[in-house]
């Protein structure tokens with residue numbers, strides 16, 4: 604990897620189908636950044652073990668998400684794409700970081716509180732120490748910038764705290780990473796419940812969430828059925844969460860800012876506005892879906908990217924892990 608460019612890193616859980624929230628909050632930025640920086644993108648398959656899923660489904664989702672990464676060109680040039688579980692340094696560093704993280708800090712994580720409320724029958728230790736594994740993912744590669752959606756901000760903050768604590772004791776071992784959160788698209792809300800984030804685990808109603816696997820007719824219909832209000836003016840306003848969400852989606856897709864979009868739809872009724880958002884989203888997703896379908900069929904190619912990515916990631920990760928083991932006083936491997 605080129606030494607001068609900054610390192611960008613991010614992971615996505617292959618815990619189900621990819622949503623428009625994942626795409627606009629994360630993948631679209633990953634793709635944009637992939638042209639300019641050293642990029643490392645992986646599926647967070649170890650993280651998915653915190654919630655029970657059929658092994659076959661997990662394997663299928665993992666392949667699908669890797670194929671999507673490749674379809675978006677995230678593996679181009681020197682960039683890396685791989686599966687977290689193929690680089691054992693992630694789990695090894697996570698253990699060390701567990702010993703530098705306080706229970707009180709982990710107790711404050713809103714995602715832990717939410718997930719344990721939703722999975723009350725399975726509040727496992729992995730769910731609790733999840734941020735330590737995430738910190739390991741980031742710190743192993745000395746990442747400068749981590750493009751994520753708004754819901755991951757707190758996890759980035761705890762990663763920085765852990766890294767700073769470790770550096771204060773042992774010297775400059777870790778780069779302190781920064782979150783990269785886009786101005787639009789960072790928090791896509793449910794289409795039927797626009798006060799809650801668009802998320803597969805919170806979408807009992809299929810119309811609440813757009814999946815990349817939906818056909819484009821379905822996508823357009825879901826947008827046309829999105830909850831709005833009775834005001835009929837296309838303005839971003841906390842009192843109008845449905846319209847604000849659609850404006851946000853439109854901006855994330857078109858690259859316009861909210862003021863520009865509001866101006867464009869001045870005097871336009873909700874029906875026409877929704878149709879315009881639906882068109883923009885479908886045009887955005889069409890080429891992605893086509894390329895994804897093509898890549899998914901090419902099993903050998905997906906395997907080769909995954910294998911090559913893991914080999915190179917292992918080399919990078921073990922450099923940092925070796926340094927950490929030495930600093931904390933573990934015996935050198937002979």
Ligand code: TYM
Nearest residue numbers: 614615616624625628629647737740751752789790791801
């Ligand atoms: P995950 O798999 O839940 O989500 C992947 C990415 O999608 C973003 N995202 C959203 N953005 C906008 N609106 C939404 N409704 C929405 N839903 C999801 C997430 O913010 C994320 O960027 N813990 C992480 C995975 C992870 C990771 C890491 C990320 C593991 N290790 C290291 C960065 C660095 C997660 O569960 O994301």
